[in-house]
Structures are given as structure tokens and as C-alpha cells.
Amino acid sequence: MRIACPHCGERSLDEFLYSGDATVTRPDFASPTAMDEYVAYTFERANPPGLHRELWYHAAGCHAWLVVTRNVSTHAITKVELARDAAPAAKASTKDAV
Numbered sequence: 680m681r682i683a684c685p686h687c688g689e690r691s692l693d694e695f696l697y698s699g700d701a702t703v704t705r706p707d708f709a710s711p712t713a714m715d716e717y718v719a720y721t722f723e724r725a726n727p728p729g730l731h732r733e734l735w736y737h738a739a740g741c742h743a744w745l746v747v748t749r750n751v752s753t754h755a756i757t758k759v760e761l762a763r764d765a766a767p768a769a770k771a772s773t774k775d776a777v
């Protein structure tokens with residue numbers, strides 16, 4: 680699999696680190712139900728076939744956080760965007776990850 684980094688161009692998967700689902704947001708640790716929310720956030724994930732928005736880090740390149748839209752059945756990548764330019768749900772995930 681190859682990922683087209685917006686800064687570096689198409690690069691081998693070996694240069695990137697997968698960081699998880701780009702559509703979930705980390706729960707508020709101050710919430711009274713934080714433990715249950717963190718358990719759900721960490722372990723309770725749907726894994727349907729089709730397109731997923733994933734957070735990737737270009738570790739051996741420009742160090743950019745990317746949101747990659749990928750079909751998990753075929754591994755076909757349909758979109759790569761900088762996390763800072765992605766949808767609000769993805770931005771919240773990257774803010775916590777950086």
C-alpha cells in the first residue's frame with residue numbers, strides 16, 4: 680500500500696504510522712461517566728467493510744498528521760488530507776494525539 684502525502688507525494692506505507700480511527704473523539708476525563716466512556720472509546724468499535732477515515736502520521740517524512748480515507752476491504756485509498764484541514768471529528772482526534 681502507498682499513501683500520497685500532501686507534502687511529500689506518494690510514499691511507501693513503511694514511512695507511516697497508523698494511529699486509529701479519525702472519526703472518534705476522546706472522552707472528557709472530567710465526566711462522571713469517564714471510565715465507561717473510555718472503555719467504549721478504547722474497545723467498542725464497529726468494524727464494517729467499506730470506507731474508513733483513519734489517522735496516519737508521516738513518521739519517516741514530513742511528520743504531518745493525515746486523515747486517509749481507505750476502503751478496508753480493498754485497501755484502495757480515495758482521499759488523503761492534512762488532519763488540520765479535515766472534518767471537525769478528525770480534528771478533535773488529532774488535537775489529542777499531537
Ligand SMILES: [Zn+2]
Pocket residue numbers: 684685686687688737740741742743
Ligand atoms: Zn509527508
